[in-house]
Amino acid sequence: MNRKILKTLEYSKIKDKIHRFLTTTMGEDALRRLGPSNSPFLIQKRLNETDDGFHLYRIKDGIPVPRLSDVTIYLKRLNINASLNGPELAKVGKILVSTSALIRFFEHLRNNGVHFERLYQIIEAFSDIPAVSKLLRRSIDEDGNILDGASHELYGLRKRLTDIDSKIRSQMDRYLNGKNAKYLNGSELTVRDGSYVIPIKASAKNHFGGIVHDQSASGETLFVEPAKMISLDNYYRRTKLEERNEEHRILVNLSKTLRPYQKDIIRNTKVLGHLDLINAMAHYAYVSRSTKPTVSKKNWVNLKQARHPLIDLHKVVPNDIKIGEKYRAIVITGPNTGGKTITIKTLGLLQLMGQSGMFIPADEGSQIGVFDDIFADIGDDQSIEQNLSTFSSHMDNIVDIMHHITPHSLVLLDEVGSGTDPNEGAALAISILDAIGKINSMVVATTHYPELKTYGYDHPGTINASMEFNFKTLKPTYHLILGVPGQSNGLNIAKRLGLDQSIIDEAKSLTSNKSQNINNMITQLTKQTHYARYDAKHLRHELWAATKLHHELASAFDDYKKHQHSLNLQAKERANRMVNEIKKRANHIIDDLHRKEKAVGNAPVKENELMNDKGKLNSLQQNVHLKHNHVLTKAKEAKALHPGDDVYVKPYGQRGVLITHLNSKHQWEVQIGILKMAISDGDLKKIKPTKPKHSYTMVKRASSSVVPPTLDLRGMRYDAAMEKLDKYIDSALLSDYAQVTIIHGKGTGALRKGVISYLKRNKRVKSFQYSPPNAGGNGSTIVKFK
Template identity: 35%
Template sequence: MNRKAYHTLEFYKIIERLAAEAGSAGGRKRCMELEPMQDLAAITAAQQETEDALTRLYRRGGVGFSGTRDVRASLKRLEIGSTLNIPELLDICSLLETAARAKQYARQNEGREEDPDSLDPLFDTLEPCTQLSSEIRRCILSEDEISDDASPALHHVRRSILAANDKIHSTLSGMVNGSARTYLQDAVITQRNGRYCIPVKAEYRSQVPGMIHDQSSTGSTLFVEPMAVVKLNNDLKELYLKEQEEIEHVLESLSNQTALCTEELTQDYEILTILDFIFAKARLAKDMKATRPEFNENRRIYIKEGRHPLLDPKKVVPVTIRLGQEYDLLIVTGPNTGGKTVSLKTTGLLTLMGQAGLHIPAAQNSELAVFDDVYADIGDEQSIEQSLSTFSSHMTNIIRILNEASLNSLVLFDELCAGTDPTEGAALAIAILSHLHKMGIRTMATTHYSELKIFALSADGVENACCEFDVETLSPTYRLLIGIPGKSNAFAISRKLGLPDFLIEDARGHLSEQNESFEDLLSDLESSRRTIEMEQAEIQEHKEEIRSLREALEKKQEKLEAQRDRILREANEQARQVLQEAKDYADETMKNFHKFGKANISASEMEAERAKLRERMKKTEKAMAKDVAKKPKKALKASDLHLGDTVKVLSLNLQGTVSTLPDARGNLYVQMGILRSQVKLTDLELVEEAVITAKQFQRTSAGKIKMSKSANVSTEINLIGMTVDEALAHLDKYLDDAYLAHLPSIRIVHGKGTGALRKAVQGLLKRNKYVKSYRLGEFGEGDAGVTIATFKQE
């Protein structure tokens, strides 16, 4: 593709944002080299990789690639037998550890039912060479330090160095703090040229025999290596040389081990940079809230609610753009700063992004075509160096586009043929667009020329579009409306800003009748569009309301059917039990009567047996009878009710609260949950509830004294055999009753088992506000299978 379009459409800015998402230098390099592709299979594969990486980001989080180091130069040195230095080995270790982390990241969901994706082969090909990376980490502590345990010989040499250092310091300390103290400038031990010395005053040089290694800037201090430590310093120097030899041996050994993994290292680097690049695309898509576009080879574009990726996502207005199905030429008109150029750039930039394998900031199921090239003439093309005007520069670019564009190209023109005489410019623009239209090239152009609006209305395969403008607020809405040409708002804007009406009418007089009729037509179209949009919005709102009502009705119907099935099951079960019981009793009765027939049984005994049978039948009939019309236990009078009394509505079998007192006809309102209904006094029964207090009894609304059942509460509760939830519910109620009964302490039996029930019980006791303390039972009380709780005393 021509790179001029990359700059014009600001594709390079997208590439810079993509590179910023990469974690390694190799990944950033791949990002910076990304270009749109023309092969549909390659584009589809790249889009699939981006989608799979994005899916992994949402499911498992990200994976870091910052440890991916380019070790290819080091591997080349290994091929010729060189020994790697410490930084090179650490880079190789970092690369292998990054490969191991990536491998582990890919294995996070192993064992779960998850479809393989396009990234699995890349992750599977990674070879972490764990043994090599572990050995490097064991031997090398940092870029400046090799571990003592890197080799036995190195460990022995370093122990010898420590011993030699200690011996030198001991000897010199004896001199500094002993006989030579008066000859020294300071009582310190120092080093010069890697050898331990003491600072001797110049006038006492002869008093301290040894080798002079340095002197102070004034010459008053000489740094002398006493003869007593010369041999020790020599030994120390030799030990340091041996240490360096051993370090070289360690590095040589690590280099030899690394040489065995050069192919794996080269492969790991390539794969990790590819994965870093793919995940950078996924992170960019996540930041942009982008989706995967569908691609076609029919040169059809359908961008649904596309957003320009370089604009503020909180302010950008989505645009829907169609091109290449009913029409192949789209002419966009409208006022300046109305969003025409943004729509143009959005189309071109999203096309480049999609063909580069990037997701686009648009709604799901957007479609893009695969173009061989994208041409764009947008912005100020004035060239001072070539002494070209704006029009000349644009025309030079347009001529190049006309010469190079093919059937499989996308052409974008901003303000086509502007900057010259309007009549001639409009004629040129129509000629250029007609030529491209005849060639079947997908073209999108913005313009101010009214002649182009008429051209789009009259030509087949050409469509008008406009960017909406709100005359009331004098501001664009940035919405792209396809199928409607943009109306000139010059007169309306001028009137809104305060231009006198006589000047506006005078200006209208200069318009030709044809232009004025065309503007009126556009006004009618605009008015019709607004009306249709409002009606469509209302229709959509009604559709949503109907859908929600239908869903609510279906849920209610499902609930009713479930309740009906449950009631039928319970009724059938009860009927079966009653019939089985009747059958059993009938069998027993028949046996008795057979026995009576054979035995000499008196008539009084047989009559007694028949009486028992009749009594049993009456009880069965009562159990199976349906109590349709219940009557209150006691007829209520209006004076018996007070506001707030709890009553039972017999006809509904529901409890509620009195909201109003009965009127003259005996009607009143009762609140039953969310239901407030008018009922008759004769349909009510007063519910007498006990009022529980800690120290005294209270009168109920019926005027009777009710005693709390918590006055006779056991001092022990047994929870064995219950689930944790059942046990906690029983215990919570029991604690309330026991506390109201003023029990000083209680015994809770929960058993030992797994300890889960005991832990739950003690957790509830810990949260209870009136439990003072609790402990496990002692020997004889039940040990760990019992908890003793003590209440707070008021």
């Protein structure tokens, strides 16, 4: 890109905004070198990097790059066998520490499944040198001071210096506070020329001896190092010199250690600067509400609700700007200060930003082209370059542009052909646009000339546009209207401002009917476009709301499906447990039948006993069709039941007839053969009555010695029932039953309590419990014997 366009469109001000978010001098250098590219591959790569940074900013507040200084110039001195000083080594150490920290940071993100297009590849360029980093941390602090642990020799020397200093202070303290204090002019220990001295009176100079290092302005006080302290001070100085020599040796050795890793560390600094720039560009994109544009392979531009990035977010008016797909030239007409210049600057600046890898202040789905260069002739008072205000300056600029444009260039012309006679200016503007059209460059031009409105209609690949004007407020709205040329507003404005109607009428008579008709047509088009834009905005909002609702419903449905799958698994697990339990109970019933057959020999088992056992087996059957709604099915069946209906009794697998609805809400008295039983309505299913058949029934009486497995005490008085219960239990024990069922009914509960009390007292009873709900519930009790 030519440097002139960067200055004209104030590209540097965008970089200044990004600069605020940088933390390293390497990042500052990377920002200085950043500029628009005309390589689609490089542009897409940069946009992907900014997108990665933007994503990371939202989830982790950005890349944790600390404040760092560039150490490249220091490391290059290692090539001439120079040594680095403490502060320089400290900065190198900070680079290495930051490198290791970022490697761990991104490794954690990778392990947690965070996806990036580019950042992981950038991190792979890092060279982690933990041994050197550890050595520097042990030897140099953050301010560049050499630490005691840098070497054993240094540790010993510094310990010796501390001891010598302690001895000197102790001895000097005796001078200050001992019997010689009367010869002193103060009691403070001071330092002169690196030696501790005491302030003595000038008259007592010979009393102490030693070396005079300084005297007061009046000459009454001498700062003397006593003779007895000279040898100790010399010892301290010799040790201090040894310390400096050891520190120099340490710095030399550390520099030698760094020398083999010079290229690796320099590469690390560049990667850190690159990450810092990505971080800053992502941060700026966030605060400016910018989005990632797509890069058009056909060089088409489609900016949705584009905003100029240097205008306040709360004041800027967004506009849709399209060029390339259906037309390669736009002619914008409209009043002064209506926003024409800002519009073409917005197009040019957003292209520069996008081709630099920056997000652009426009809505999602915006598209940029890839231009080999962008040229502009913007010379009114809104331009940066005020010297482009005369016609000759305009022409010089346009001549230069015409020498450099290609079919892949974008040209921005503000008030093309202005500054000369209107007729000549309009003709010249049309000729310039024709010349640019022959080269097939894209061009956006602003003008006041009405002749160019006709040009926009007559030339293929060219479209008219205008800046909307509000006639009620007599102010521009700054909205760009594509397809509609700007109208002449002078007479309308003059009328609304109160100019005499006769003057207005006279002016209209001097204008051609054709011009008036064109203005009227433009007025109608402007109104229609205004309403269309309003409807489009409303529909966009509704589409956004509908899309948001769709995503929320889709997410909720996914959660529902997951929950449903989980419930199905739980239901199947419960069903498996129930099946295992039912198998155990079924085996127990079968064993009970075998025992009965053995007990009675060849005698047939009574019908009611078989019915009871068959009912127990049938009650074990479970409905495993989870998809059926049992609640609704049972509710419908219950409503259809009436006395006299033929029903199927599920627990017993028998037909029966409803007699009456019992006091309980869900209990019916059912006639099953010769037996009457209380059955829950959930265990009944209405069936069609069968036609009566003439048949003969043969009944065989079983031996009276057979004891049934069920005792029915319902309807008996309490005392008689307890006597019969006692005899029945004895008979059941003699028949070697493992368990029996006592039917005592629900009623008032007195008979049930008596049965329970009896069973508790009987030592032969192992356990007892109420029957299952589908077999009588608390109206009967199952008794197990020891």
